[in-house]
Amino acid sequence: xxxxxxxxxxxxxxxxxxxxxxxxxxxxxxxxxxxxxxxxxxxxxxxxxxxxxxxxxxxxxxxxxxxxxxxxxxxxxxxxxxxxxxxxxxxxxxxxxxxxxxxxxxxxxxxxxxxxxxxxxxxxxxxxxxxxxxxxxxxxxxxxxxxxxxxxxxxxxxxxxxxxxxxxxxxxxxxxxxxxxxxxx
Amino acid sequence: xxxxxxxxxxxxxxxxxxxxxxxxxxxxxxxxxxxxxxxxxxxxxxxxxxxxxxxxxxxxxxxxxxxxxxxxxxxxxxxxxxxxxxxxxxxxxxxxxxxxxxxxxxxxxxxxxxxxxxxxxxxxxxxxxxxxxxxxxxxxxxxxxxxxxxxxxxxxxxxxxxxxxxxxxxxxxxxxxxxxxxxxxxxxxxxxxxxxxxxxxxxxxxxxxxxxxxxxxxxxxxxxxx
Numbered sequence: 001x002x003x004x005x006x007x008x009x010x011x012x013x014x015x016x017x018x019x020x021x022x023x024x025x026x027x028x029x030x031x032x033x034x035x036x037x038x039x040x041x042x043x044x045x046x047x048x049x050x051x052x053x054x055x056x057x058x059x060x061x062x063x064x065x066x067x068x069x070x071x072x073x074x075x076x077x078x079x080x081x082x083x084x085x086x087x088x089x090x091x092x093x094x095x096x097x098x099x100x101x102x103x104x105x106x107x108x109x110x111x112x113x114x115x116x117x118x119x120x121x122x123x124x125x126x127x128x129x130x131x132x133x134x135x136x137x138x139x140x141x142x143x144x145x146x147x148x149x150x151x152x153x154x155x156x157x158x159x160x161x162x163x164x165x166x167x168x169x170x171x172x173x174x175x176x177x178x179x180x181x182x183x184x185x
Numbered sequence: 186x187x188x189x190x191x192x193x194x195x196x197x198x199x200x201x202x203x204x205x206x207x208x209x210x211x212x213x214x215x216x217x218x219x220x221x222x223x224x225x226x227x228x229x230x231x232x233x234x235x236x237x238x239x240x241x242x243x244x245x246x247x248x249x250x251x252x253x254x255x256x257x258x259x260x261x262x263x264x265x266x267x268x269x270x271x272x273x274x275x276x277x278x279x280x281x282x283x284x285x286x287x288x289x290x291x292x293x294x295x296x297x298x299x300x301x302x303x304x305x306x307x308x309x310x311x312x313x314x315x316x317x318x319x320x321x322x323x324x325x326x327x328x329x330x331x332x333x334x335x336x337x338x339x340x341x342x343x344x345x346x347x348x349x350x351x352x353x354x355x356x357x358x359x360x361x362x363x364x365x366x367x368x369x370x371x372x373x374x375x376x377x378x379x380x381x382x383x384x385x386x387x388x389x390x391x392x393x394x395x396x397x398x399x400x401x402x403x404x405x406x407x408x409x410x411x
Contacts, residue, residue, distance in 0.1 A: 014208050014306045022309035059293065060277075060302045105297065106290030125285060128293060168286070168309065174352075 002033040002178060005058065005084050009063035013036035020053045022167035023084070026174045027053070031182060038070055046073055051080040051181050053086025053174065059130055064090050065099070080158035080181040082174070085129055088161025096126055102132035102148040110150050110164060114142045114170035117180045118160065118173050119151075123146035126168035133161075152179065187212045188304065189266065189275040191292070194235040195324045196345065197281030197307060197365065199375040202212055203322075204277045204306040205268070206380060212273035212308040213247040214239050215265050217233055221253025222400075230330035230400040231374045231380035234385065245273065263295045270301060277302025284367045285308050310364040312356075316350045322379055330372030330400045333362060341401040345373065374403065383408040 006021050008015035022036060030048070031148055038054075045052075055066065064070070065084055074081065083091040088100060098137045104127035119142075132148040132166040135141060143151035143162075152161045158181060166173035190202045192214035205211050216235045230346055239246035247269050252262035269275050278296050282289040282305050289305060296303035308316065319326065326345035331337065335356070353371070356362040362370045377384035389405035 013206070014205060014304045017204065017310075018304065018308040025309065027313065058304065059297055060300070060301055103297070105293045107286055126290075130297075177362040 001030050001049050002053045003045060004033055004035045005041065005052060005053055005054045005087070006035060006037045007090065008037075008069055009061045011036070011039065011162065013060060015058050019167075023055055023174065024123055026167050026171040027178055029174060030178045038064055041070075042075070046077050047079065049079060051082070051178060052077070052173055053177075054081065054083040054090060056085030056087060056128065058078055059061060059105075059128060061086070065093065068093055074159070075157070077157075080177070081160065082145055082177045083159075083161040084167070085163055085165060088152065089131060091159060092135055092139065092160045094138040095138055095154070097139070098131045099106050100134050101132040102129065104129050104145065104148055104163070107169070108145045108164060110143050112143050114140055116142045116151075117162075118162075118176050119143070121172075123170065125164035125166065125170050127164045132163055142147045156184050186277055186302065187267040187273065187277050188277045188302075189213045189215045189247075189273065190279040191233055192238075193281070193286045194214050194374055196279070196324065196373045196375055198284060199238075199281075199307075199309050199324070199378050200315070200319055200378075201279050201281035203216060203379055205304065209243065211254050211279075213269050214271050215278070216246060217258065217262055217265060218248055218250045219253035219258065220251065221258075225380060227379065230372045231403045232375055234406060235402055237385055237406055237408060238375065238381070241383045242383060243382060245305070247272065259291055259295055262292070263299065266295060266299055266301065270299065273390045275301065277304050279304045279306065280306055281312050282363055283307045283312065284363070308368070312363065313350070313354060314369070315365055316345065316353070317347075318386050320346060320350065321332050322378075324375060324379070325377035325384065326373045326375050326387065328371060329374040329403070331366070331394075332369070332372070332398050333370035334397045335360060336362070336397055338399045340371070341392050341394065342390070342398055374398075374401075377411065381411070384411050385409075
């Protein structure tokens with residue numbers, strides 16, 4: 001079962017419809033899923049699910065970034081994690097990275113910089129971010145767009161982050177993430 | 186959170202308004218009156234009816250005329266939102282965008298420049314389910330504009346109901362028409378909805394159509410009890 005984490009500032013906000021339901025629609029035919037707000041997560045969530053996806057948020061929603069204590073579980077998480085936009089920023093912050101100002105709105109050309117199971121070569125994706133990340137040494141950069149780091153992966157764990165929003169025009173990336181770890185994990 | 190809703194009087198912005206009002210405080214409507222009937226950004230058929238719709242919902246409305254020239258119209262949008270921020274202290278803007286990256290990214294940019302929230306509660310909705318939900322909620326919606334093959338004047342004035350949804354889905358299968366008109370293929374006008382205290386009655390209208398392009402122009406309308 002997949003866990004989709006609602007990263008919006010409040011449970012059941014309007015952002016749920018904009019940033020969480022499109023992810024639900026991308027995965028619902030692949031596996032069972034559950035949706036929980038980040039403020040509701042407990043230790044049991046680290047092992048109960050086969051994979052975890054952290055949603056994005058509105059440009060002005062920095063709630064999850066301002067509550068790093070809510071995400072210390074990422075450090076110990078044994079199941080694959082995919083963070084989208086604010087989800088990626090949160091993963092990076094939990095692992096000692098820092099945010100860098102980097103505005104991106106609209107369709108953006110993404111260039112793959114390291115082989116990975118989620119995407120390859122150059123492709124276009126929908127961006128909606130005010131910040132990118134300067135990843136810690138524990139992470140490899142998988143993709144860039146101009147000045148922005150667009151995707152990262154933990155060097156030892158199956159923890160991925162994408163700054164762009166694959167649920168908008170690149171659903172197959174989310175589906176590859178689910179398929180890549182559905183059987184083996 | 187106090188929100189202003191980008192309101193065209195069509196089904197999507199009205200439904201987005203409904204969703205926003207369920208979770209936050211809707212302080213005003215914001216309408217761009219575009220002189221360019223081919224605008225990719227703003228709905229144009231019967232945009233003047235937004236005045237009556239606002240009255241039906243007891244909501245204040247800010248209306249701003251725009252020439253509708255690509256990109257320049259965004260400056261007019263920015264001014265209208267700025268006015269709403271000053272007049273109603275809105276903290277964010279709601280749009281009815283479903284799948285149009287063109288519209289969405291431009292509204293996002295304007296909101297970002299003004300440092301207000303941009304909220305898109307219909308974003309990436311399944312269009313069939315979206316249309317069905319509008320009907321299930323008892324909205325009275327008519328087709329007020331058609332702008333793509335094989336649509337023609339026979340569609341104008343038709344109510345959004347299960348039969349029309351089936352026909353639109355059929356067009357999607359055969360011709361790739363977006364069922365909710367995200368590509369501007371079809372425009373609608375809402376005559377009644379859950380937030381309306383009164384409904385709109387069309388007193389006089391005319392069809393202006395040529396080939397696969399046409400509008401049902403509402404010349405005279407009034408509010409009547411529901």
